[in-house]
Amino acid sequence: MEFKATELRLGLPGTEEKENKIMNLSVKNNKRQLPQTSEESVSISKVSNDQQVESSSAAPPSKAKIVGWPPIRSYRKNSLQEAEVGGIFVKVSMDGAPYLRKIDLRIYGGYPELLKALETMFKLTIGEYSEREGYKGSEYAPTYEDKDGDWMLVGDVPWDTFYFICSMFATSCKRLRIMKGAEARGLGCGV
């Protein structure tokens, strides 16, 4: 049997696509502007649109849906969607971690609680946010995707605004991404 046939990859067998080693993939093909190196100056709150760089993870083509697969009753699928109504669910990924977490923002009263929860969930230290320096001192920077698809540092806007932004997108689960290393530093740099 050809090795390729047993190769673990995303998508239906027989479809050709780029191999994906990075775990935090976006299905939606959103434009994500990420700072390429930490030298590049970025505004404290937003990565400039000029810096369209190739994202380090190639988004795979959206998968053709197979009817009736996986075998889950529509009742259950609908109920899970119902269950999400009222909650403000956000998917959290961390660079390098092979798993995602789904959290309900309603549980947290503000940024300190949220950050503490993230620290516990992913076993890391994010530290405290400062307007000038972001999460300086930490290897990690929690970011979120705003309505324009740009990655913003968590903490830039008041909690209520952040909460509101996340609750606005009722149809799709918002994303939180804990960036690591150079990317994190690039985003968190002072003006």
Next chain:
Amino acid sequence: MDHSFPQKVLEHLFSFIDSNKDRNAISLVSKSWYEIERRSRKKIFIGNCYAVSPTTVIKRFPELRSITLKGKPHFADFNLVPDGWGGYVYTWIEAMAVSVPLLEEIRLKRMVVTDESLELIAKSFKNFKVLVLISCEGFSTDGLEAIASNCRNLKELNLQESEVEDLSGDWLCYFPDSYTSLVSLNISCLNNEVNLSALEALLGRCPNLQTLCLNHAVPLDKLPSLLSQCPQLVELGTGVYSTEEMHPDVLSSLITAFSGCKQLKSLSGFWNVLPSYLPALYPICSRLTSLNLSYAIIQSSDIVKLIGQCPNLLRLWVLDYIEDVGLEAVAASCKDLQELRVFPSDPSCLELNNALTERGLVSVFKGCPKLQSVLYFCRQMSNAALSAIAQIRPNLTRFRLCILEPHTPDYLTLQPLDSGFGAIVEHCKDLQRLSLSGLLTDRVFEYIGTHAKKLEMLSVAFAGDSDLGLHYVLSGCENLRKLEIRDCPFGDEALLANAAKLETMRSLWMSSCSVSYGACKLLGQKMPKLNVEVIDESGPPDSRPDSCPVEKLYIYRSIAGPRLDMPGFVWTMGDDSSRKLELDVAGVEAQFRNL
């Protein structure tokens, strides 16, 4: 005539025999036993409503009091059976309304039930006690009004997972004030609010109520007052398990209410959970034998805190938020666990979510010696894990594994999962139900055919290489009753070679396989006791060459002949084309009657 025992004595003896299997066996002993048995049988189970006609059943069992009917094939659950396929219960109700006025119980699964049917039930059976509609559809709350108004002796109304047109929550008000006999009420599938004061009053006047499953529209702050009306509850399905903001007084009234339910053993519901309300359950956890958290979006740590206090759990349903670490906690705490189901929280998610892997499953098997029924959705599996499971737990009776991505091989060796599943069927000699997934060749079917001698139901998807796979199963699995297959390269040869086997089974479903129209016709002609139904939404199959594969195929044994209520996209393969025309006309007529 059997002279050794007088008829009355035999009748008396048979009255102690309840199970359908045993009664069926008794009826085969001799003609006189057949006669005595049939005149005294009260309960009948019909696994396929098209296998026999209502008149035949009623004629054979004049003392019928309880009937269970199943309609659509199992894969209808996953939208593989087009709407309008069939499974209408009306003709059964109509026949029984006339000839079985003392009918007490109707249990239906995957059938189409209209308001008309419910109204007919309500007015025809004076002693009607039990109505269970599982995964049914076609009715509205209007039909429920009729049931509530008329069925004075109703004990059970269970609408589990049915699709109900929810026109008004006031149907509950139609239970008269004099009505007090409710024992079990499951309305969890309803979408809209029910009249809560009517519900509360109903609960208050039914002292025998044991099961109450609410729908998600029942707010959490109403739960304590509802529970106070029925503290004798054994089984509870909550409504929504959160409030906009956490209220300490709601929490304390919940704690009081739950503590008051001293018999409560089973919990479900938990739509939209606010974790801060979970501690309300702690006082009753030690008594719980069944816990369904499969709609609850809560983190592993919260689940673990709860389950750690449930040492007597027999049944656990949960989402994959539990993760491996949570399953290890289950393995440590729930030593009596018999059934585990882990559902995927985000089935369409392409991102790997590897906090739940095969390791969690293995740890539960290791820790729970009585675990015999498992449904597990995950993203990775290995032959090593499956073999380990097979050897740890040979008493496994139901094993359904769903690796989310089709054709996924053993993630460690990149080999097919043939040997893993092979180990399962080899060691688990009492295995009754099996669902396969992952990368599988014909070899796995060889193992199944060789070893799975007690297997009754097999589900297969995206597996196998050739007809040999199907042949192994059909020729080897002696006790096979239901076989359902999708997207496998199985074709004509194995099917035709094993035609006789199909008469020993309840049904065979094959979709997106390689069975040709010609083979279906041949099968239909050769096997008059089988209904060979071709489902094809792309148009009449005889407008294409005989060699073209059919979209979907459903074959089942029947003594009722071809059914008369087929929609336009279903064709029965028979031996006579003019007869087909007759059936077509009758089918259209029947469809109009059922609307």
